Amino acid sequence: xxxxxxxxxxxxxxxxxxxxxxxxxxxxxxxxxxxxxxxxxxxxxxxxxxxxxxxxxxxxxxxxxxxxxxxxxxxxxxxxxxxxxxxxxxxxxxxxxxxxxxxxxxxxxxxxxxxxxxxxxxxxxxxxxxxxxxxxxxxxxxxxxxxxxxxxxxxxxxxxxxxxxxxxxxxxxxxxxxxxxxxxxxxxxxxxxxxxxxxxxxxxxxxxxxxxxxxxxxxxxxxxxxxxxxxxxxxxxxxxxxxxxxxxxxxxxxxxxxxxxxxxxxxxxxxxxxxxxxxxxxxxxxxxxxxxxxxxxxxxxxxxxxxxxxxxxxxxxxxxxxxxxxxxxxxxxxxxxxxxxxxxxxxxxxxxxxxxxxxxxxxxxxxxxxxxxxxxxxxxxxxxxxxxxxxxxxxxxxxxxxxxx
Amino acid sequence: xxxxxxxxxxxxxxxxxxxxxxxxxxxxxxxxxxxxxxxxxxxxxxxxxxxxxxxxxxxxxxxxxxxxxxxxxxxxxxxxxxxxxxxxxxxxxxxxxxxxxxxxxxxxxxxxxxxxxxxxxxxxxxxxxxxxxxxxxxxxxxxxxxxxxxxxxxxxxxxxxxxxxxxxxxxxxxxxxxxxxxxxxxxxxxxxxxxxxxxxxxxxxxxxxxxxxxxxxxxxxxxxxxxxxxxxxxxxxxxxxxxxxxxxxxxxxxxxxxxxxxxxxxxxxxxxxxxxxxxxxxxxxxxxxxxxxxxxxxxxxxxxxxxxxxxxxxxxxxxxxxxxxxxxxxxxxxxxxxxxxxxxxxxxxxxxxxxxxxxxxxxxxxxxxxxxxxxxxxxxxxxxxxxxxxxxxxxxxxxxxxxxx
Numbered sequence: 001x002x003x004x005x006x007x008x009x010x011x012x013x014x015x016x017x018x019x020x021x022x023x024x025x026x027x028x029x030x031x032x033x034x035x036x037x038x039x040x041x042x043x044x045x046x047x048x049x050x051x052x053x054x055x056x057x058x059x060x061x062x063x064x065x066x067x068x069x070x071x072x073x074x075x076x077x078x079x080x081x082x083x084x085x086x087x088x089x090x091x092x093x094x095x096x097x098x099x100x101x102x103x104x105x106x107x108x109x110x111x112x113x114x115x116x117x118x119x120x121x122x123x124x125x126x127x128x129x130x131x132x133x134x135x136x137x138x139x140x141x142x143x144x145x146x147x148x149x150x151x152x153x154x155x156x157x158x159x160x161x162x163x164x165x166x167x168x169x170x171x172x173x174x175x176x177x178x179x180x181x182x183x184x185x186x187x188x189x190x191x192x193x194x195x196x197x198x199x200x201x202x203x204x205x206x207x208x209x210x211x212x213x214x215x216x217x218x219x220x221x222x223x224x225x226x227x228x229x230x231x232x233x234x235x236x237x238x239x240x241x242x243x244x245x246x247x248x249x250x251x252x253x254x255x256x257x258x259x260x261x262x263x264x265x266x267x268x269x270x271x272x273x274x275x276x277x278x279x280x281x282x283x284x285x286x287x288x289x290x291x292x293x294x295x296x297x298x299x300x301x302x303x304x305x306x307x308x309x310x311x312x313x314x315x316x317x318x319x320x321x322x323x324x325x326x327x328x329x330x331x332x333x334x335x336x337x338x339x340x341x342x343x344x345x346x347x348x349x350x351x352x353x354x355x356x357x358x359x360x361x362x363x364x365x366x367x368x369x370x371x372x373x374x375x376x377x378x379x380x381x382x383x384x385x386x387x388x389x390x391x392x393x394x395x396x397x398x399x400x401x402x403x404x405x
Numbered sequence: 406x407x408x409x410x411x412x413x414x415x416x417x418x419x420x421x422x423x424x425x426x427x428x429x430x431x432x433x434x435x436x437x438x439x440x441x442x443x444x445x446x447x448x449x450x451x452x453x454x455x456x457x458x459x460x461x462x463x464x465x466x467x468x469x470x471x472x473x474x475x476x477x478x479x480x481x482x483x484x485x486x487x488x489x490x491x492x493x494x495x496x497x498x499x500x501x502x503x504x505x506x507x508x509x510x511x512x513x514x515x516x517x518x519x520x521x522x523x524x525x526x527x528x529x530x531x532x533x534x535x536x537x538x539x540x541x542x543x544x545x546x547x548x549x550x551x552x553x554x555x556x557x558x559x560x561x562x563x564x565x566x567x568x569x570x571x572x573x574x575x576x577x578x579x580x581x582x583x584x585x586x587x588x589x590x591x592x593x594x595x596x597x598x599x600x601x602x603x604x605x606x607x608x609x610x611x612x613x614x615x616x617x618x619x620x621x622x623x624x625x626x627x628x629x630x631x632x633x634x635x636x637x638x639x640x641x642x643x644x645x646x647x648x649x650x651x652x653x654x655x656x657x658x659x660x661x662x663x664x665x666x667x668x669x670x671x672x673x674x675x676x677x678x679x680x681x682x683x684x685x686x687x688x689x690x691x692x693x694x695x696x697x698x699x700x701x702x703x704x705x706x707x708x709x710x711x712x713x714x715x716x717x718x719x720x721x722x723x724x725x726x727x728x729x730x731x732x733x734x735x736x737x738x739x740x741x742x743x744x745x746x747x748x749x750x751x752x753x754x755x756x757x758x759x760x761x762x763x764x765x766x767x768x769x770x771x772x773x774x775x776x777x778x779x780x781x782x783x784x785x786x787x788x789x790x791x792x793x794x795x796x797x798x799x800x801x802x803x804x805x806x807x808x809x810x
Contacts, residue, residue, distance in 0.1 A: 014438055018438075029439075030437060030438070030449075031437070031438040031439075032435060032436065033419055033423075033433075034434075034435060034436075044435075062589075062609070063588065063589040063592060064588065064589070064591075064592040064609045065592065065596070065599065065607075065609075066607070066608055066609060101590070103589035103592070103593045105589055105592055105593055123786065123787075125589070145611065145612045145613075146612065147613060147787055147791055182508070183467060183468065183469065184467075184468040184469070184508035184511050184530070185506070185508050186469075187470065187508070187510055188508045188509070188510055191470070202470075203471055204469045204470075206550065207551065207552065208550075208552065269681075269702070271681075273688075274685075275684050275685055275688025275689070275693070275697075276676075276681030276683070276684030276685040276687075276688060276700060276702065277681070277685040277688075279680050279681030279684075279685075280680055280681035280682040280684075280685045282680070282681075283678075283679075283680025283681060283682075283793075284680070284789070284790060284793070286755070286756055286757070286789055287757070288680070289704050289705070292680075292704055293704060293707075293708060294701065294702045294703045294704045294705060294708040294712065296699065296700075296701055296712070297688070297699045297700040297701070297702070298699045299688065299697055299698060299699045300699060302698075302743065303698060303699040303742060303743075306741075306742075306743075307699065307701070307712070336711075336712075337708060337711075337712070338711075352691070381528065382528075382552055384689070385689060386552055388689070
């Protein structure tokens with residue numbers, strides 16, 4: 001909550017909660033962020049409780065001076081705050097388990113709002129709280145760190161949500177993902193599909209070359225909502241053709257790994273400007289070790305030669321950022337890392353290192369499978385991070401194409 | 406805006422805007438997210454314009470059916486929407502430049518709200534808009550994709566903000582980052598520092614082992630705000646000692662790279678369970694090639710032997726996830742990749758692969774510099790992604806310690 005938004009890390013609450021609430025058939029009527037100041041939090045909590053059937057207050061339960069959610073919420077409903085020795089004992093036990101000294105300010109976390117019930121936090125020291133606003137509307141106080149918030153939401157909040165609001169209709173959700181087609185073109189190809197399902201809720205999202213279609217179907221029974229989405233999928237697949245990759249896996253790396261596994265092929269990576277990003281995306285997928293052998297991050301020319309066997313003559317003649325080097329890196333990755341397929345990238349991610357002939361954003365991507373190697377040249381817009389992410393996405397998209405034709 | 410929050414990707418607006426607004430001395434009074442439905446957006450825009458001195462409406466300017474921000478904002482202020490041939494020509498030119506067919510629904514993006522001025526979007530097809538609500542309060546419509554929103558904010562919104570609100574006092578901001586100390590202990594050690602600067606605004610944040618202290622000082626002149634933060638820094642450095650790493654670089658990888666460069670040392674990585682994540686974090690830092698030579702992602706035992714020279718006997722005797730293997734991987738990385746220092750990790754990120762003796766979350770991390778190698782064993786909580794990120798953070802923290810003692 002509040003000033004914590006300044007960090008650029010905490011602000012994933014809303015998207016997580018919106019998604020999980022939608023899956024539980026609950027509409028997120030409004031999400032409000034306010035600074036970590038007592039009057040602002042108090043006013044926001046009171047206003048939310050007056051408007052909504054259930055309120056989630058996220059963050060501000062820590063031990064530090066700016067953690068004022070307990071005080072602000074107690075004040076919003078005219079309740080007391082009392083120290084709970086049993087709660088404090090649990091916090092102290094947690095510290096002892098990790099052999100840490102208990103800081104004295106952790107006492108603040110053992111204060112409970114009058115009428116509230118404490119919620120166990122197995123992943124951190126801040127207990128959550130559940131109280132009822134006037135009229136019996138539940139108000140939940142949840143810890144801010146995503147690694148604590150998410151499990152507590154699943155364990156403590158979701159069951160009550162399902163019980164209270166999930167009775168009428170259940171919702172099923174699916175995300176269809178596309179690569180290699182612009183958002184507007186996607187929208188046009190999907191328009192007749194969306195029109196055919198007026199009862200299903202759709203949202204289209206796009207960024208950095210990927211497009212997503214979110215679909216939510218509601219029905220009295222979960223099985224009929226699922227059946228409806230199966231029909232949506234058939235139409236989506238027909239309309240989007242090979243651009244629709246998420247039938248093969250939840251993510252683009254997941255789709256590539258599944259296509260490889262289907263053929264019994266292994267994969268190796270050889271990365272220069274992406275510096276391990278492609279390998280990291282592939283290995284984020286559980287079970288990736290079935291197809292992914294490993295990779296080389298060859299930033300320097302010397303490592304391109306020694307790790308990947310790129311001939312010194314190629315580097316001297318064409319330069320490190322060239323079609324010939326990308327091709328040699330892919331061949332080297334297959335041979336040296338003992339894999340059937342390879343992805344290799346070399347480029348200039350910036351901000352420095354660009355020239356007129358080889359500008360920042362220039363990348364060569366080589367994808368290689370048995371009997372076929374393809375190299376593409378691209379100049380990607382954006383800063384260093386964007387060029388790297390676009391390159392990784394494009395590389396995986398290229399390999400997927402070689403695996404589906 | 407709105408339903409786009411469901412994606413889990415778009416929700417970085419608020420944190421970005423809150424930070425940039427704070428730097429411009431502007432308080433983000435409230436941030437509201439509503440579903441992509443016309444009445445909800447209309448009501449939220451009208452309420453914001455009645456309350457705030459300046460309103461930013463983010464997202465919903467795309468070409469697709471659910472992009473309703475233009476319509477909702479026009480409706481909120483009782484304005485018309487008219488097609489602008491000149492705007493449309495600019496959109497068409499953009500498509501032609503990238504040799505793409507212009508989808509007919511892109512016409513929607515060429516509609517301007519009555520009295521509004523179009524804002525150029527060099528990074529996408531959706532132009533922004535600037536209009537004035539009753540009373541002359543500026544309302545900005547900005548595109549949703551971060552790669553389009555951020556540059557447009559900097560180019561079009563920030564200058565007006567500075568002109569309108571930046572006159573009285575300017576703010577300076579600093580983020581101090583800590584590693585190796587729990588949030589509550591951090592708070593205790595910082596408490597006297599914060600008390601000594603009642604005029605400075607502080608926020609503490611923590612997740613996955615890292616703690617941040619954000620400080621904002623306001624003063625009539627930028628130089629005096631900066632001077633105030635210099636004094637804060639001196640006290641923070643004294644209170645936190647070696648836990649304070651951001652004096653050495655903006656991020657933990659940045660700090661490590663700077664410490665290496667100061668000694669003229671190079672670095673190589675050898676990763677198993679993190680699968681390239683450490684190399685990717687290091688190479689995200691501009692100029693990392695000065696110290697980072699490259700890395701090996703050795704998922705399989707065969708690659709641990711062939712790429713890193715881990716003796717087959719070590720793998721057979723101690724197993725791939727062991728102190729001995731981590732140590733051999735680090736030695737191999739230094740030797741085979743020709744680097745002065747090395748980081749090596751091997752572990753079980755899960756969700757499968759764990760045993761009673763070697764559970765999911767078990768990792769061995771080896772950091773090696775000339776004359777010294779240290780190996781630590783940790784069992785990290787959390788899911789696959791959390792274990793991998795904690796391991797990467799811990800590995801960089803371990804190497805930093807070897808470089809600062």
